[in-house]
Amino acid sequence: MANIRTVASEAGVSIATVSRVMNNHASVGRSVRSKVVTAANRLGYAPSVGKRSTSYLAFVYTGPSSFNSPYDAMLMAGIAEALDETEFDLAILNPQRDKKPDESYSQFFLRKGVRGVILRTTSGTRGVCLAIAEEGFPSVVIGSRFDQPDINYVYGDSLPTSKQAVEHLISLGHTRIGITLSLVEDSDHTDRLEGYRQALADCGTEPEPRLMYRVPAQRPDGAQLIKRILSGPHPPTALFITDPAVVIGAVNQARRMGVVIPEDLSIIGFDDGDDRNDMYPQLTAVCQDASQLGYESLSALARIVSAKDRDSVSVRLAVPTWLEVHDTTGPPPDSPVRVLPDGTRVQQQEQDT
Amino acid sequence: MANIRTVASEAGVSIATVSRVMNNHASVGRSVRSKVVTAANRLGYAPSVGKRSTSYLAFVYTGPSSFNSPYDAMLMAGIAEALDETEFDLAILNPQRDKKPDESYSQFFLRKGVRGVILRTTSGTRGVCLAIAEEGFPSVVIGSRFDQPDINYVYGDSLPTSKQAVEHLISLGHTRIGITLSLVEDSDHTDRLEGYRQALADCGTEPEPRLMYRVPAQRPDGAQLIKRILSGPHPPTALFITDPAVVIGAVNQARRMGVVIPEDLSIIGFDDGDDRNDMYPQLTAVCQDASQLGYESLSALARIVSAKDRDSVSVRLAVPTWLEVHDTTGPPPDSPVRVLPDGTRVQQQEQDT
DNA sequence: CTGAAAGCGCTTACAG
């Protein structure tokens, strides 16, 4: 294992300077600091005392943390499972709390005694992931695709299955198929929209902007959505709801309004874990095993950290998703079902738009 | 902060011996080893290199890990929240993987650079919690009560609310009230059973053994349970289901069998988070905010670790639970509803038993 | 099985 002396000579500075960089002393000049960080990352340096060199890998939220979502819970389960097969321990790090503003990510991670990181992306933090990868610190991004080289990631490949989901609705006879998307443009939602587009394009249809709904990714937002679109003009007869929380809110709200699923409205949801099986009626869904994302990310990270030559390991892994057809999809009603805000149910005939 | 020299003189040995104990060298004699561990815990020793003494607190499963349960997810969320208010970072440790058999828990934690631990109890690991507390290592048990002094714990106080839940059923007119319990005897399930007993006792009823069901704590087990008890003789008209996963399986299975809730069968569940609001009909439940358990545990642990005199801090915290009456409880049917294995519905008259 | 002492990795007051 590289020690402070190796790093010093690699960077062409004294060991005192390396130590100062590792402890983020303000006195070190910018250019010297970045030379040292680069050398440390290249050599795979980690501070150590005798044998007790740290052997922590970290799970890092690049944005606000959200441990209570089913997605994150499944990630953790998979990470914990993979961890048991390695010699590493797991740390949970929150750079937002105590990374110093003038500190690079590598410095922060090294100061915490961490050897590699799994980056949990949230909206608007792709830049953070890129910055960390660029610094050369061992990292694997979980849940997002990247075009840039030299960035490792593991993501759920939902495009083809999303297409398949919409094709399923088309084959049932639906022509007014809505899609819900989150407010943020991440690669997951881009993929799901693209699957929707492709399925429609294959049968010569243009996506209709009025059938594309942007909603925050919470359960109450799913309920709101259903109220809004079923009371408006020209509602869809089927919905592809691309978020696991939103679909739960939506299905329950529909039933509260007396809308029968799938007779009045077909719904295809998205499931990160096992939720589809705990719903009644059982949910037709694009399924992803989020625990597998966690498992694969941690395994990959362990390989990278343990590798002789880290740059030789490149991880770009697409974990398959799959479609499960259950009880929330069926043929469309003769005409779209509307429910007015006062609860009146209107089954209108198709009209010009 | 105590260093290896202080510990050595406190224990009356050389620094070499202290170091050997910390690294679990086999050569050190049993009695010397335990003297050193005791001294280290008394002084709050943690290995350090200069300033970078470790500042990790750990979340430790005393049994098999289960991150994907809603309970654990909520715990993590609360722990993460409390963590942000401290100077500590979080580690996840699995003693089952790499604690050496001949190593004490304190030695293991110190070797990992951890300053204090939150112990997640599972069935049959109360002994582990007691052993760790006895060694004097800073620890807080989450989710269990203890009678022994000198053990810190934070638990959900579900006895009074469980009693209230059963009283609610009694006030609706139910006389055949069943209860489901997990297979293991932990303090949580003991409390819930005791609440059930007390509510029945207050109106002069003995609990009937045939209405007390032991089931594993998984969703499919809830479905099995409903099949079993509704097809058997003398089914209950109301059920208090003391596990969040079991109740979901049970409610959905009941509906699959055509049993109307609450008209045919009333159900009171248990909710660690927000699941009751995502069910249709909305679940009447004994509610506990598991994230609060996590929050309080971590806050308490941080206080203990930071205290001048650790033994002066004693944590024995009962977090309140509460009853929310929603849509799964109502008056009992005229007579208990039975559904035979072939799907035939039998509404039998009350009979002698 | 244990200690005295040499040595390692890192940090920091001092000097420029």
Add this chain to the structure above:
DNA sequence: CTGAAAGCGCTTACAG
């Protein structure tokens, strides 16, 4: 802002 050197905490080969 950086280095040479003293010093700290810990580990370990050597000796008994």
